[in-house]
Amino acid sequence: MRTVVAFLLVIIGISYGDISWYGLNDGFKKAQKEKKLVMIYIYSPKCHYCKEMDATTFKDKKVQELVNRYFVPIKVRKCSEDGMFVRAEYGYLGTPTFHFVSPDGEKIKSIFGAWPKEDFLKILGYFYTGAYKTKSMTEYFMEEQ
Numbered sequence: 179m180r181t182v183v184a185f186l187l188v189i190i191g192i193s194y195g196d197i198s199w200y201g202l203n204d205g206f207k208k209a210q211k212e213k214k215l216v217m218i219y220i221y222s223p224k225c226h227y228c229k230e231m232d233a234t235t236f237k238d239k240k241v242q243e244l245v246n247r248y249f250v251p252i253k254v255r256k257c258s259e260d261g262m263f264v265r266a267e268y269g270y271l272g273t274p275t276f277h278f279v280s281p282d283g284e285k286i287k288s289i290f291g292a293w294p295k296e297d298f299l300k301i302l303g304y305f306y307t308g309a310y311k312t313k314s315m316t317e318y319f320m321e322e323q
Contacts (some may be wrong), residue, residue, distance in 0.1 A: 196242060197236055197241075197242050197245050197246060197251050198246050198251065199219075199251050199252065199253040200250060200251065200252050200253075201252065201254075201260065202218075202252055202254060202260040202263070202264065205218075205250045205251070205252035206250075206252075206281075206283065208250045209250040209279075209281040210281045210282065212250070212281075213281055214248065214249060214250050214281060215248065215249050215250070215278060215279065215280065215281065215286070215305055215306070216249065216250050216251075216252060216277075216278070216279040216280070216281065217245065217249040217250070217251050217252070217276060217277070217278055217279075217305075218252045218253075218254065218264055218268070218276065218277040218278075218279060219231075219251065219252065219253045219254070219274060219275075219276055220254055220255075220256050220261060220264060220265070220270065220273060220274060220275040220276075220277070221253060221254075221255060221256065221273055221274050222255065222256045222257070222273045223255065225273040225274065227273065227274055227291065227292035228273050228274045228292070230292050231274055231292045231293070234294070234295065235292070235293060235294065235295045235298050238295040240295070240299060241295055241298055241299060241302070244299065244302045244303075244306065245302065247306075248302070248305075248306035249302075249305075249306070250281075256270070256273055264277065267283075267285075268285045268288060269285075269288055271288060271290035272290055274290070274291065274292060275288060275289070275290050276288065276289045276290075276301075278305050278310070286305070286310055287305075287310065287315070289301060300318075300319060301315075303318075304318045304319075
């Protein structure tokens with residue numbers, strides 16, 4: 179019995195720590211229901227920088243916590259049907275691209291590139307604090323230093 183309980187605790191701990199990625203339709207339904215911002219991540223399985231984000235930044239516990247708490251994270255492969263829709267709707271800068279979108283689908287801002295956790299935490303803060311409504315990203319980052 180102890181072995182089963184220990185195994186379940188390990189499984190729960192592993193699954194709790196990851197970002198809860200959604201598909202495009204389910205993600206927007208959840209965002210509308212919960213009134214959360216959407217973070218769309220366009221990736222390619224062959225993209226070195228996407229692999230780097232997945233292996234480092236997205237494995238950081240603080241990044242996972244903030245993404246899961248304040249956003250509905252949607253992950254789409256760049257050449258999939260959903261990826262092509264996102265690219266046509268919000269634009270495409272290369273991989274990885276991040277689109278921050280309101281729950282009703284209005285694009286707030288797009289960001290390109292792989293980011294170390296410290297910088298990505300600042301990017302997330304710009305959106306989840308609502309700073310994007312009153313100042314530029316540059317102004318926000320200058321204040322945060």
